[in-house]
Amino acid sequence: MFDSGWSDSTKAVSMGRNQQIIKSVNTPVSFASTYLKGESSVYGRHDNSTWRAFEEVIGELEGGHAVSFSSGQAATSAVFSLLDSASRLFLVNDSYNGTRLLAESLQSRGVLKLKLLTPEVSSDPMLLLADAPATADKDHRKDLYWLETPSNPMLRIYPLDKWASFKETARAVLVVDNTFASPVLQNPLKTGADLVVHSATKVISGHSDVIMGVVVARDERLADELREIRTLSGSIPGPMEAFLALRGTRTLFLRFERQQENAEALADLLTRRLGADKVFYPGLANNGGYQLARSQMRGSGYLISFDFGDSALAERFCDSLKLMTYATSLGGVETLVERRSRHRGEDATPPGLVRISAGIEAIEDLLCDLDQALAAVGR
Numbered sequence: 001m002f003d004s005g006w007s008d009s010t011k012a013v014s015m016g017r018n019q020q021i022i023k024s025v026n027t028p029v030s031f032a033s034t035y036l037k038g039e040s041s042v043y044g045r046h047d048n049s050t051w052r053a054f055e056e057v058i059g060e061l062e063g064g065h066a067v068s069f070s071s072g073q074a075a076t077s078a079v080f081s082l083l084d085s086a087s088r089l090f091l092v093n094d095s096y097n098g099t100r101l102l103a104e105s106l107q108s109r110g111v112l113k114l115k116l117l118t119p120e121v122s123s124d125p126m127l128l129l130a131d132a133p134a135t136a137d138k139d140h141r142k143d144l145y146w147l148e149t150p151s152n153p154m155l156r157i158y159p160l161d162k163w164a165s166f167k168e169t170a171r172a173v174l175v176v177d178n179t180f181a182s183p184v185l186q187n188p189l190k191t192g193a194d195l196v197v198h199s200a201t202k203v204i205s206g207h208s209d210v211i212m213g214v215v216v217a218r219d220e221r222l223a224d225e226l227r228e229i230r231t232l233s234g235s236i237p238g239p240m241e242a243f244l245a246l247r248g249t250r251t252l253f254l255r256f257e258r259q260q261e262n263a264e265a266l267a268d269l270l271t272r273r274l275g276a277d278k279v280f281y282p283g284l285a286n287n288g289g290y291q292l293a294r295s296q297m298r299g300s301g302y303l304i305s306f307d308f309g310d311s312a313l314a315e316r317f318c319d320s321l322k323l324m325t326y327a328t329s330l331g332g333v334e335t336l337v338e339r340r341s342r343h344r345g346e347d348a349t350p351p352g353l354v355r356i357s358a359g360i361e362a363i364e365d366l367l368c369d370l371d372q373a374l375a376a377v378g379r
Contacts, residue, residue, distance in 0.1 A: 054068055064218045065218075067214065068214045069235050070236060072201055079197060079226070084112070089103055090146065093119075093348065129166075147160075177196075195218070196216040202331030206255050206333060210244045210245050213237075262361070262363050263304055265367060303357055311351035317379075320376035334359045337356050338355050
């Protein structure tokens with residue numbers, strides 16, 4: 001049974017459970033490489049009931065048609081596969097480095113043309129009208145604009161409504177990487193985006209034990225294209241990964257609420273110790289994207305970035321932590337701390353920048369750990 005009036009948090013718990021077919025409360029894991037003749041599924045690379053259960057939930061939460069992949073990067077690669085050598089990809093230059101590196105690699109092999117956009121242009125996409133083709137066939141759009149908001153790792157907020165208006169004028173495809181915000185905070189398809197991409201590895205799964213991605217399309221034809229790309233490329237998720245991602249989704253709204261509460265408290269302490277201009281969090285009134293975040297997001301999220309202004313100081317801070325874990329990634333139940341500038345493709349990231357992904361630990365323990373680590377570096 002399904003009621004369209006359910007809240008999103010109820011959908012996250014209740015969707016993807018076809019009891020008339022499977023009889024059990026939880027969706028079983030379907031381990032199958034092939035199927036009997038006459039069944040709707042033929043081969044395991046084409047379809048899997050555990051994927052479909054996960055896709056049903058995420059598609060409903062985002063308001064579109066979901067297609068799952070073996071990783072967030074595989075999902076991104078599938079979207080880029082919609083383009084051809086005549087296509088242009090416009091990408092905000094402070095997006096996730098994996099996205100940029102993949103786009104640059106494809107450009108170097110002549111697969112597509114890449115143009116990196118500054119944060120200033122990304123805040124006012126109408127400045128790009130000069131680059132838009134004078135005429136374009138709406139059924140064969142060649143240009144793709146890739147937006148990430150909040151951005152990684154600077155947490156800049158970009159206007160979804162302006163981008164939706166612009167892409168109609170430019171007759172282009174608008175893709176929003178919604179990994180940081182998740183369906184809890186915003187639904188870009190409902191604002192006018194064509195595709196939403198998630199690294200389901202992060203907060204959707206939420207336990208740092210899954211590698212998986214998902215794309216959600218507003219138009220079912222685009223979703224069908226992506227399914228074909230998935231089948232032909234073999235970039236399918238494992239059934240166990242799909243099950244774990246689905247199980248993580250059940251608690252997404254509960255986890256997110258606690259993570260966001262913790263992030264707000266950590267951001268407050270950081271602001272008092274480092275100064276408001278050194279802390280980047282959408283929920284801080286001094287943040288440049290504060291008003292925009294309030295208008296297009298349903299909260300401020302669980303990620304905070306802050307700048308020590310010195311790489312050695314930032315490294316000492318991270319090494320001084322006792323509870324928070326110094327490791328890459330984000331969105332898990334444990335609080336993770338990371339210096340993005342350590343990674344390839346992060347030349348534009350300030351060397352002293354640290355990013356915190358708040359977990360669900362007791363806030364008094366997190367504050368105590370943050371306090372002692374700041375004191376250890378004289379802050």
